[in-house]
Amino acid sequence: MKLVTAIIRPDKLDGIREALESYGVQGLTVSQASGYGRQRGHTEVYRGAEYTVDLLPKARVEVLVSDEWADDIVDVLVATANTGRAGDGKVWVVPVEEAVRVRTGERGDAAL
Amino acid sequence: MKLVTAIIRPDKLDGIREALESYGVQGLTVSQASGYGRQRGHTEVYRGAEYTVDLLPKARVEVLVSDEWADDIVDVLVATANTGRAGDGKVWVVPVEEAVRVRTGERGDAAL
Amino acid sequence: MKLVTAIIRPDKLDGIREALESYGVQGLTVSQASGYGRQRGHTEVYRGAEYTVDLLPKARVEVLVSDEWADDIVDVLVATANTGRAGDGKVWVVPVEEAVRVRTGERGDAAL
Amino acid sequence: MELQPVHVWMMVCAALVLLMTPALAFFYGGMTRAKSVLNMMMMSFVALGITAVVWVLWGNSMAGGGSSVGGLFGNPFEQFGLAGLIGTEDLIGAGFAGTFAIITVALISGAIADRARFGAWCLFVPVWVTLVYAPVAFWVWGGGLLSAEGAIGSWAGEAIDYAGGTVVHINAGVAGLVLALILGQRKGFGRDPGQRPHSIPFVMLGAALLWFGWFGFNGGAASDPAEAGLIWINTMVAPGAALVAWCVTERIRDGKPTSLGAASGVVAGLVAITPACADVSPLGAVGLGVVAGAASALAVGLKYRFGYDDSLDVVGVHLVSGLIGTLALGFIARDTGLLYGGGFEQLGAQTVAAVVSMAYTGAATLAIGLAIHRTIGFRISESDEQTGIDLAEHAETGYEYGGLGTSAGSFVPHPATSGHLELSK
Amino acid sequence: MELQPVHVWMMVCAALVLLMTPALAFFYGGMTRAKSVLNMMMMSFVALGITAVVWVLWGNSMAGGGSSVGGLFGNPFEQFGLAGLIGTEDLIGAGFAGTFAIITVALISGAIADRARFGAWCLFVPVWVTLVYAPVAFWVWGGGLLSAEGAIGSWAGEAIDYAGGTVVHINAGVAGLVLALILGQRKGFGRDPGQRPHSIPFVMLGAALLWFGWFGFNGGAASDPAEAGLIWINTMVAPGAALVAWCVTERIRDGKPTSLGAASGVVAGLVAITPACADVSPLGAVGLGVVAGAASALAVGLKYRFGYDDSLDVVGVHLVSGLIGTLALGFIARDTGLLYGGGFEQLGAQTVAAVVSMAYTGAATLAIGLAIHRTIGFRISESDEQTGIDLAEHAETGYEYGGLGTSAGSFVPHPATSGHLELSK
Amino acid sequence: MELQPVHVWMMVCAALVLLMTPALAFFYGGMTRAKSVLNMMMMSFVALGITAVVWVLWGNSMAGGGSSVGGLFGNPFEQFGLAGLIGTEDLIGAGFAGTFAIITVALISGAIADRARFGAWCLFVPVWVTLVYAPVAFWVWGGGLLSAEGAIGSWAGEAIDYAGGTVVHINAGVAGLVLALILGQRKGFGRDPGQRPHSIPFVMLGAALLWFGWFGFNGGAASDPAEAGLIWINTMVAPGAALVAWCVTERIRDGKPTSLGAASGVVAGLVAITPACADVSPLGAVGLGVVAGAASALAVGLKYRFGYDDSLDVVGVHLVSGLIGTLALGFIARDTGLLYGGGFEQLGAQTVAAVVSMAYTGAATLAIGLAIHRTIGFRISESDEQTGIDLAEHAETGYEYGGLGTSAGSFVPHPATSGHLELSK
């Protein structure tokens, strides 16, 4: 199995979820993240003092997939999250040695 | 070493911590996550407009463990987090190539 | 490629970012975490009832790096985040099989 | 002259009404997304600042202080800067009247949440107060068109609008609808669940302070204790009944009574009792509250059906309950209503006043709104809406609870230099 | 008749007291978990709505408006709907009295935070106001049992309860204790650290607005400037002293003075001065504040020892400080207290009034509470408590700061259809 | 004696002024980091508690109640505990005056946000009220030094300070500056972007309630309806104009008008109109508001240039706008100002009063502040500042929205034992 992690724009989350769902992915885990990279931040002003904010809000999506589906899932994620502007994010794949569904104790691909 | 990640119900966190502690695990890292899966969400209503919430709050627990303990830790996590209802979560194991304790610079199993 | 994850004190974040930047790292992803370990927590009191808080705020930094840079990056992270007091955190390295820049679709080291 | 009870009462009431505009800022601000809360609140705050100045300069003169210009408005220059009132107790009345102008224009902003250019709003406020609020207030309360001696009022009968059902709520509701149509829907209207309220406790805070202030709003002009007492009781019981009615409506329709509903019910009840507070019995007020609470609870859904994005339901709450209160007087006004054997005169007068105000306000707001929209533009860009209007228009975010979003970044104490330089000029 | 100063004063005071119930909603709401804040606030808001209506319909008549039924309560039908008061200044007093009924029943809700079925609460409120509040208010203030001419009062002496130590605070405290026992402990009571307050600024906001409103609560009935001034000063200094005393107690016992303690101290001091505000000197008020602040600071821990889950300390604050204020009058009442050479009469009268009220309220609340609990059920299910009562009972959550919890999901503008259909019927 | 309108007015106004201190707690609390919000609010709350007690004990006697001790202060023992006032209507005035002392000392705390030891502050408050506030109030309002009959006032002319430009705002501003210098900069001052405001809605809530309360602050002493009306209007329009001016200044300098700026503008305008409220025309108030709003908007940057960490701009807002209002009277006072042909006398008197107060307050605050700092220490440790002063000094955190920070941990219902033991002693 693989763990596919995608750092994406938060507003792409709904699209990603739908795309993965129509691809047969039945679960995923999302968390809030902040990213720093090429994308330029914004400026805030409080009583005339300027604050430049460089860490920008991102969503982190994690999906456990079987080995054979990993490449396709990566493609789906990249295609759906893309806007062409700096800050679109990254997708990466890490090998997973074991996965378990807590409810049933099923292991391996059956746990996904 | 292995990194064991568990996505669990937030209210199982205390139990997990105690179980791991009694198992000799001396540290762990927790973060907030939201999960999408078989578990059904709930409905909120604001001025008559219904909002169906499908992303449900989860806790993500990460534990670095030595190779020999990984299986046991997985078992403990699964056993403690289980309720038998949809939404109990997943546990997965990823290989770790190096680990360092920042305070001392110790590496490998000594860093855990 | 490698994924280097560092659990650090939140106030070390700015230093880390600058150190990595001067090392040529052009992006990273940060998220909030809570850690449990040797570091002692604090006590809160509400209407005389004491609450001991053991989960302490941490920042999680994730950096994708090419294989050859991984060791150096780990060293930079450890050196910068160190204060010598319990609670400094951990750094670990996980192998990455694939990485993609969403904006361009570039893969591998070019995606970093 | 010594202070009299009526002076004390009106000054206290005026302060209460002034508080209602910040209260509205919370009522509305809590209902927006977290990334729009400041802009929403600012629309009320800046309306307060601008209208206070406009009122002192020429607004009060136009709404009744100056002599009538064809029954349409008072001469704005006659009491410019409140000249002529200084040294008299009439300043108190001018202050009280000013707070009504402030809240009325602020009410409109709920219809255009999350998407109005702040500069455009800052232009809209003084123009609308001058061209719409002041004249309509003059017609109803200042001896103009709709009053007993006015061209329309003398023909159709004088409408009862004790504290502003027509002048304030119907007016604001119609203006809100018109602006909502001009600006168009928010991106994701009716689809994006992110558009739920971000802080319901703030909505409840707003509703509570509005209720508190409304005792001043309804009661301030009373000078007789029996009348004042009736107003007080009605201002307590009508929103109470409407709160219950809104919750019951939700319980039946959606399965659960909500706190947003309770807060909204309070406001609907207050709106409905506004014109009627001095002219219906406490039992009448209970009935009026029940009807207004239930009707507004149903009416807030209309925007999804008809597709106008009246974001925070200015139409559903203020226009609908304002009309209910205004028209109900035709039936339950204690002296002249149909149910008290008073014939159709009162109902006719109420209807005429409502229709005339709606027509004029609708047309004038359309003109003003379009003029602004076609020139400087009334709506922010799509990407600004995405980013959040607080950042885009105010370079601020409402909250920073210690997350990572902003804690990392650089800091430039900008005014250190420029501030000093400009000061030392 | 022209408005008199007393009319103005009482109307202002009544508005201030009305504000206290939403203030209480914040005081309590801030102390619950984030997932229960709306339900906690709603218990106050709906108490406001329901009691306002009940008061106008029959409550005022029962508490003093109607003629005495055996010294037990006023005839509820005599002034149903405030008939007979319309056209008189007595409407003002009826309004003022109504706000006391509202806050009293709302106070009780703090004892049953996080776990009461909302429907059961909505039933409890009107029944309790009718069967408990109105009679006890009648006994003390309406010429009933405990007043000078009443069966008990004429025997035991008339107790001093200027603004409601017995009628409001002891009453609410006892009722809270009874309901807390009926409903049982929250899951995790005394163990789950998640049960800490979620927003202490809201608690402080509540305390501040309560204090502000309390000037109306204590002062509203005063018609003599020296008395009014004394009340005002005492209402400023007693909570001030109690704030300091609570903080000092915490500093000694826990090592740190807390802001939750300061806010709680304010309320304890206000509760204690309530019955005594017109009858003790400013120095007496300082002393009373110190005692009440320290005693309540210690008393809030009793629930852990005895195992009743009085979640937000209605007993520790309102019952304890209410008793302190009520009994202290036996000692420091300026005309009749022991320390002023007045003998034991006053202390006896105070004790009797407190005991009689506690006994009646305890028994009656037990009956009402059990009746509801055994029939429709007063407590939510364990899984609803786990999920959070806001979602379970109101289908809402208090906050959405842009997290991921709810931003993803689908949106159904439900009333688009049904709302319209029902409106067009 | 029956209540008179002036009694009612002053009691209402006094309650309004009392509300201003919690309002300030929100205005300031919203501007700090989330981890310091409670300490910031507590500085106001405890100032309220302590000063209320001090005022009743000896403060009122020193500020005017007792007979003059060399024109410097009133005899503190003469009316200790307000003895002598009991039974008279003068208690009302004593209460009103007390609320001014409370807010003045609370204002200072904004200059030392995030880093003051709470114990040190609790010591500073009563000492400063006794040695600084009470004497200066006596000089200006109690018949002391700066009044017409006083040593300085009879020579330099009597300054106009209707509601406290000098006594309250200049005083607090100078004291704040001195304490900021004694305590030194926060760690990260001018560099750490974490020091941005954590909740701007709270700042706006504070500003709104301050404005509301300020009608009492400025108006409470008026006994003539024309004067009261003028004060009311000026208190509405000056902050309105200042709000607009601050926003315009920001628009020009920074590109965007902010809501923090709007809230700050309101306060700057209120500060400036405070001394002048009864003596300038509404047009004068508009002008004064514009100048104060713009000047304070520029002045808040000075701290970065000169390096004093006046964290929440007590100097930039209260000292600067207080001076503007005080000195402006030399020009635009309606009877005696230069622009009204009144010669330089008034300007001279205003300047002397401001300078004398600043000199005395500066020196006395320096002495008190240093005495505390050198003995028990006025500043928390660096690691406590890092952790957050709320946890370090109060063992609390402001918010818990259900995150993981505190939900896991153990719970010890500490007072279960000790509380009970101490109670049962």
Ligand SMILES: Nc1ncnc2c1ncn2[C@@H]1O[C@H](COP(=O)(O)OP(=O)(O)O)[C@@H](O)[C@H]1O
């Ligand atoms: N080396 C990296 N390691 C981990 N995350 C990264 C890395 N580089 C970028 N990111 C994440 O990807 C996001 C987008 O990167 P950015 O450089 O702004 O745009 P792009 O990838 O389109 O060039 C960043 O905000 C960050 O969260």
Ligand SMILES: Nc1ncnc2c1ncn2[C@@H]1O[C@H](COP(=O)(O)OP(=O)(O)O)[C@@H](O)[C@H]1O
């Ligand atoms: N393929 C997956 N990848 C990552 N996380 C998953 C995946 N499937 C489920 N999860 C996580 O596990 C949680 C529980 O899954 P769910 O399908 O609801 O219940 P169960 O695992 O008991 O069948 C989800 O909320 C989600 O956080």
Ligand SMILES: Nc1ncnc2c1ncn2[C@@H]1O[C@H](COP(=O)(O)OP(=O)(O)O)[C@@H](O)[C@H]1O
């Ligand atoms: N085995 C582990 N797995 C994952 N995270 C860990 C582990 N041990 C410690 N941590 C993380 O590292 C942080 C610091 O650990 P701690 O034991 O307090 O200090 P130190 O590492 O300096 O001895 C913890 O708060 C936790 O977030």
